[in-house]
Amino acid sequence: MNPVRKRRLIIISLIVAAVGIAATLTVFALQQNMTYLYSPSEVEAGKAPLTSAFRLGGVVKEGSVHRVSGTLQTDFVVTDRFHDMRVEYTGILPDLFREGQSVITTGHMRGGEFAASEVLAKHDETYMPREVADAIAKAKAAGRTHDP
Amino acid sequence: MIPELGQLALILALLLSALQCALPIFGAWRNAKPLMATARSLVVGQFVFVALAFGILTYAFMVQDFSVAYVAQNSNLELPWWYRFSAVWGAHEGSLLLWVLILDVWTLAVAAFGGKLPEKFYARVLGVLGFIAFGFLLFSLATSNPFTRLIPAPMDGVDLNPVLQDPGLIMHPPVLYMGYVGFSVAFAFAIAALLGGELQSSWVRWSRPWTNVAWGFLSAGIVAGSWWAYSELGWGGWWFWDPVENASFMPWLVGTALIHAQAVTDKRGGLRAWTLLLAIFAFSLSLLGTFLVRSGVLTSVHSFAADPKRGVFILGFLAVVVGGSLLLYAGRARYVAGGKPFALASRETLILIGNLMLSVSAATVLLGTLYPLLGEALNIGRISVGPPYFGFLFMLLMTPLVLAMPFAPLSRWGKADVVIWRRALQRIVMLALIAGIIAFALGVHRWMGLLGVTASTYVIAGTAFYAIKRWKEAPRGRRYPLEMLGMLFGHFGVGVFIAGAILTRTLSIEQDVALSPGQVVHVGNYDFRFDGVGERHGPNWLAQQGTVEVSKNGTLVTVLHPQKRTYPRGQVQTEASIHPGVFGDLYVSLGDPLGPSTGAAGSSGAWAVRVYDKPFVRWIWAGGLLMMLGGFCAAADKRFRLRRSEEAQAHDPAGIPVSVIQPVQQQA
Numbered sequence: 043m044n045p046v047r048k049r050r051l052i053i054i055s056l057i058v059a060a061v062g063i064a065a066t067l068t069v070f071a072l073q074q075n076m077t078y079l080y081s082p083s084e085v086e087a088g089k090a091p092l093t094s095a096f097r098l099g100g101v102v103k104e105g106s107v108h109r110v111s112g113t114l115q116t117d118f119v120v121t122d123r124f125h126d127m128r129v130e131y132t133g134i135l136p137d138l139f140r141e142g143q144s145v146i147t148t149g150h151m152r153g154g155e156f157a158a159s160e161v162l163a164k165h166d167e168t169y170m171p172r173e174v175a176d177a178i179a180k181a182k183a184a185g186r187t188h189d190p
Numbered sequence: 191m192i193p194e195l196g197q198l199a200l201i202l203a204l205l206l207s208a209l210q211c212a213l214p215i216f217g218a219w220r221n222a223k224p225l226m227a228t229a230r231s232l233v234v235g236q237f238v239f240v241a242l243a244f245g246i247l248t249y250a251f252m253v254q255d256f257s258v259a260y261v262a263q264n265s266n267l268e269l270p271w272w273y274r275f276s277a278v279w280g281a282h283e284g285s286l287l288l289w290v291l292i293l294d295v296w297t298l299a300v301a302a303f304g305g306k307l308p309e310k311f312y313a314r315v316l317g318v319l320g321f322i323a324f325g326f327l328l329f330s331l332a333t334s335n336p337f338t339r340l341i342p343a344p345m346d347g348v349d350l351n352p353v354l355q356d357p358g359l360i361m362h363p364p365v366l367y368m369g370y371v372g373f374s375v376a377f378a379f380a381i382a383a384l385l386g387g388e389l390q391s392s393w394v395r396w397s398r399p400w401t402n403v404a405w406g407f408l409s410a411g412i413v414a415g416s417w418w419a420y421s422e423l424g425w426g427g428w429w430f431w432d433p434v435e436n437a438s439f440m441p442w443l444v445g446t447a448l449i450h451a452q453a454v455t456d457k458r459g460g461l462r463a464w465t466l467l468l469a470i471f472a473f474s475l476s477l478l479g480t481f482l483v484r485s486g487v488l489t490s491v492h493s494f495a496a497d498p499k500r501g502v503f504i505l506g507f508l509a510v511v512v513g514g515s516l517l518l519y520a521g522r523a524r525y526v527a528g529g530k531p532f533a534l535a536s537r538e539t540l541i542l543i544g545n546l547m548l549s550v551s552a553a554t555v556l557l558g559t560l561y562p563l564l565g566e567a568l569n570i571g572r573i574s575v576g577p578p579y580f581g582f583l584f585m586l587l588m589t590p591l592v593l594a595m596p597f598a599p600l601s602r603w604g605k606a607d608v609v610i611w612r613r614a615l616q617r618i619v620m621l622a623l624i625a626g627i628i629a630f631a632l633g634v635h636r637w638m639g640l641l642g643v644t645a646s647t648y649v650i651a652g653t654a655f656y657a658i659k660r661w662k663e664a665p666r667g668r669r670y671p672l673e674m675l676g677m678l679f680g681h682f683g684v685g686v687f688i689a690g691a692i693l694t695r696t697l698s699i700e701q702d703v704a705l706s707p708g709q710v711v712h713v714g715n716y717d718f719r720f721d722g723v724g725e726r727h728g729p730n731w732l733a734q735q736g737t738v739e740v741s742k743n744g745t746l747v748t749v750l751h752p753q754k755r756t757y758p759r760g761q762v763q764t765e766a767s768i769h770p771g772v773f774g775d776l777y778v779s780l781g782d783p784l785g786p787s788t789g790a791a792g793s794s795g796a797w798a799v800r801v802y803d804k805p806f807v808r809w810i811w812a813g814g815l816l817m818m819l820g821g822f823c824a825a826a827d828k829r830f831r832l833r834r835s836e837e838a839q840a841h842d843p844a845g846i847p848v849s850v851i852q853p854v855q856q857q858a
Contacts, residue, residue, distance in 0.1 A: 076574070079572040
């Protein structure tokens with residue numbers, strides 16, 4: 043085999059091997075690390091997983107934030123204005139966490155409540171994360187069809 | 191009146207950029223010298239008008255002209271002047287103008303220093319840069335005009351987002367943009383070469399310092415962003431695999447591959463087509479980065495802007511630039527491809543392995559970043575891809591690269607020389623194992639931490655092995671040409687970065703605690719005593735300021751003052767207080783007040799406090815800065831500035847004469 047062909051062969055086989063390995067691992071890693079976002083209505087409808095982690099998005103219901111005095115334990119209600127979900131969280135809340143503002147929490151179901159390990163609020167207070175807005179819009183649409 | 195002049199300047203700049211694109215490229219095609227000669231003056235003219243527009247916008251901020259909507263949105267009467275200055279690029283419209291201004295600075299530099307390039311090539315390079323400027327100026331004027339009036343003018347402006355009121359954010363965007371936009375030069379070179387169907391390795395050599403400088407700036411910009419996130423977001427994290435961070439990281443990965451591939455093309459004439467492809471991708475990813483951050487397409491905790499119209503425009507522009515250049519590449523690459531054969535265990539192979547790993551990791555980062563968007567578009571559901579995805583794949587892909595890294599400088603171009611590998615491998619592995627054992631003895635007991643110490647020592651010892659070998663073998667005065675010194679800095683930087691990243695991850699102690707005044711919390715080897723919270727006034731904020739005394743074995747180490755600032759419009763911003771150190775930071779930030787105030791003046795009830803001990807965290811940024819230094823250092827090498835007649839005698843840092851590559855004949 044002449045050197046040019048040989049070099050090409052090496053390069054091509056390296057690329058094919060790298061792409062193959064990368065593709066396999068990527069699919070594997072993606073499957074392991076994907077989390078879906080659900081609205082309280084979807085959780086209510088049983089769409090969210092019961093055991094594994096997912097994200098819950100919505101608005102922090104006005105007047106729902108309670109703190110166990112002197113500790114970092116907090117609970118609040120996330121709502122899409124049709125269904126509510128009580129969320130428990132131990133830790134420091136982000137600066138933009140406020141009642142009436144949108145929030146995305148990551149965690150899993152524990153009993154009838156959502157145990158959050160992470161709470162994210164948006165940087166910008168005038169704007170709602172699109173996925174939360176979508177979730178609320180969807181809940182609204184679903185709510186309308188179910189309303190008598 | 192003055193803002194209208196800015197608008198006019200932008201329109202004139204748009205017209206000039208259209209000419210700067212059309213005339214020289216047309217001239218090069220028709221071989222019309224007068225047309226090609228217009229390039230230089232058009233570049234200067236365009237620069238003048240863009241700079242004028244930028245100056246006028248800055249002036250509007252300085253005099254607080256709230257009749258300009260952009261100023262009213264991003265400034266107010268209480269904002270100190272230095273933040274008013276940085277507010278010019280604090281949001282979408284102004285940062286776009288900054289983008290174009292920086293592009294023009296790069297173009298001007300190319301025009302000034304590129305006079306020795308062949309006439310047609312020079313004209314085409316400036317023409318391509320003109321096209322990019324045209325796209326961005328059109329974007330600015332059509333969808334995001336910074337000079338739009340707000341009539342009647344409000345009495346006071348809104349505010350600059352408090353998150354952006356930080357010294358780190360004054361520098362972060364300009365430096366990052368210097369990097370993003372700097373890749374446009376390598377891109378313009380690639381397109382000009384493809385347009386002409388001819389590539390000389392001397393042109394690639396001439397473009398190398400530009401790429402290195404751009405890469406150095408990009409490294410610095412990413413470091414600044416990471417440091418800002420660490421000190422400002424109040425979580426003590428330094429990298430989140432957030433889409434906005436990924437947006438700057440992808441061009442960096444491809445850029446790293448590019449500077450190495452360019453070295454091969456320069457020295458050996460090989461990997462030419464690959465180098466061109468990388469140049470196209472590096473710039474395309476920079477554009478994509480701008481698109482991702484600025485279109486609001488991402489629902490990231492980072493994004494400030496949200497306007498789909500802009501997204502559609504950038505997407506179209508991206509399609510034209512990426513699609514057009516890839517089409518051109520497909521049609522013309524065979525004319526410019528070429529190179530010499532090389533042995534399996536040669537330096538080319540090792541660089542190629544590194545290139546592959548870097549490109550594949552850029553692709554996996556791209557996939558992870560775009561997957562949520564794809565998922566939404568294909569109606570799979572609203573997905574987010576967690577940081578472990580990126581972390582896992584990145585570590586995996588970087589392992590072969592790190593393993594190969596010390597051997598690339600030791601290998602020879604073209605030929606295999608395995609003897610030196612064996613000698614180096616023995617010593618490097620021995621040193622790495624010794625370092626691992628010492629780390630274990632010092633109390634690093636998690637395998638991840640030990641792996642970090644070993645890998646870091648492996649890279650640093652490997653790089654040092656080459657530096658010492660070179661010291662012994664090369665004649666005095668020619669031991670470390672700047673280009674090689676840059677490589678050494680860069681590779682040392684990687685070693686330092688690995689140590690910082692992995693040790694911070696494994697050794698950090700993070701505690702969120704509820705503290706009442708007088709209460710002590712023990713974190714790491716330190717005692718943090720919380721002495722309550724008082725009030726403090728800043729130029730445009732009111733802060734709840736905590737006092738935390740940190741002591742070690744009874745001796746006072748430092749007193750930290752974390753703040754919770756409230757800005758005029760009620761936005762709350764956490765300011766962490768950090769005690770920096772070479773071997774670790776002590777980091778305290780305030781959460782929320784937890785209990786009822788005791789009512790006593792100057793003190794209050796319990797607060798949520800975040801207390802971190804972060805060993806070696808500075809090494810992360812030190813590593814990044816070393817890489818930046820390496821990029822700048824290499825770019826300063828005289829070898830890149832020689833005139834063509836002298837090129838044949840130019841020295842090669844590896845001690846092998848430069849091969850002069852004959853241009854591939856263009857076929858009719």
